Amino acid sequence: MIKEKSIEGLSSFGVVDEASTPILYHYCSVDTFLAIIQNKCLRLSDINTMNDFHEMHWAYNKFIAAANADLANYDRKFLDEIDTVLSGLQLSSLPLIGCFSRDGDVLSQWRAYADDGAGVALGLDTSLLGRLAVRFGQVVYDETEQLEYFRKFLSFAQAIWKATDSKPELRGEFKEFLFILAFDSCLMKNPAFSEEKEVRLIRATIVEMLKDGRWSLRDSEGSSEDTRSNEKQQIRYRARKGGIVAYIDLPLDGLGPRLVKEVVLGPRSLNNGIEVSMALASQGFEGFEVRHSTATYR
Known part of the structure; x- marks a missing residue:
């Protein structure tokens, strides 16, 4: 699995600035908080079950808009092949994602993701999370930036595509390039969010279709600094609002005892912070702080 790969002129897309964002926050219930610190795993779930029902479609629509904006510059066969490969990727690969915020005290986040304010915002070390075998990126909401990404991408991709006529060995690189596009598309969302x-x-x-017609989903090995998250993980399933959601529990135990930097208690939390501190210490975490939300919500 590709963790991250620079694309000429696009390598800064979605990059997390660790200097300005040293902590990333996962809003969750107290039950989920305890499951994370006790099992030392973070749950990554099917992207199609996130709160934005337009996930991925938003990015695809921006891709079409970018292609139409410069239509005269592109070979029709190139655009058709891009569309065919991207459609195939959607059938052969399923992104599983874990969500964080750069802000640990936002009322709408408390209400939507942290048990209506009774939960916590678990603050993890950004630099350590970046070692995991995942694509690690900041969501881009600006529509102009999204369009510019695709315009640059199409220009560069067509250059590779044309080169494959004389260098067939570049076909693999071309498909790899499109695989990166599929990852980056997961980092584009409606500015309303x-x-x-x-x-x-x-x-x-x-995603695989087996010989007998059954469908199968399996994880792939990673390539990162963290050997534990590189390992193939078991795909599990849970029920959510009558549907079935695929997920993996990605190991965090290779990131060390200082992974947790801060825990913010929700505005409706029943904890005074001592219990949270004891729970973290019992699992070997150290060097963290616990504070209360400033939101006056009940």
Whole structure:
């Protein structure tokens, strides 16, 4: 699995600035908080079950808009092949994602993701999360930036595509290039969600149709500094609002005892902070702080 790969002129897209964002926050219930610190795993779930029902379609529509804006510059066969490969990727790969925010005290986040304010915002070390075997990126909400990404991408991709005529060995690189596009598309969202200041961990899983007509989903090995998250993980399923959601529990235990930097208690939390501190210490975490939300919500 590709963790991250620079694209000429596009390498800064979705990059998380660790200097300005040293902590990333995962809003969750107290039950989920305890599951994360006790199991030392973070759950990554099917992107199609996120709160934005337009996930991926938003990015695809921006891709079409970018292609139409410069239609005269592109060979029709090139655009058709791009569309065919991208459609195939959607059938052969399923992104599983974990969601974080750059802000640990936002009322709408408390209400939507942290048990209506009774939960916590678990603040993890950004630099350590970046070691995991995932695509690690900041969501881009600006539509102009999204369009510019695709315009640059198409220009560069066509250059590779044309070169494959004389260098067939570049076909693999061309498809790899499109695979990166599929990852980056997961980092584009409707600007209506911009208040969330979201950062995502994205793991690609492989969709297969077996010989007897059954469908299968499996994880792939990673390539990163963290050997534990490189390992193939078991795909599990859970029920959500009558549907079935695929997920993996990605190991965090290779990131060390200082992964947790801060825990923010929700505005309706029943905890005074001592219990949270004891729970973290019992699991070997150290060097963290606990504070209360400033939101006056009940």
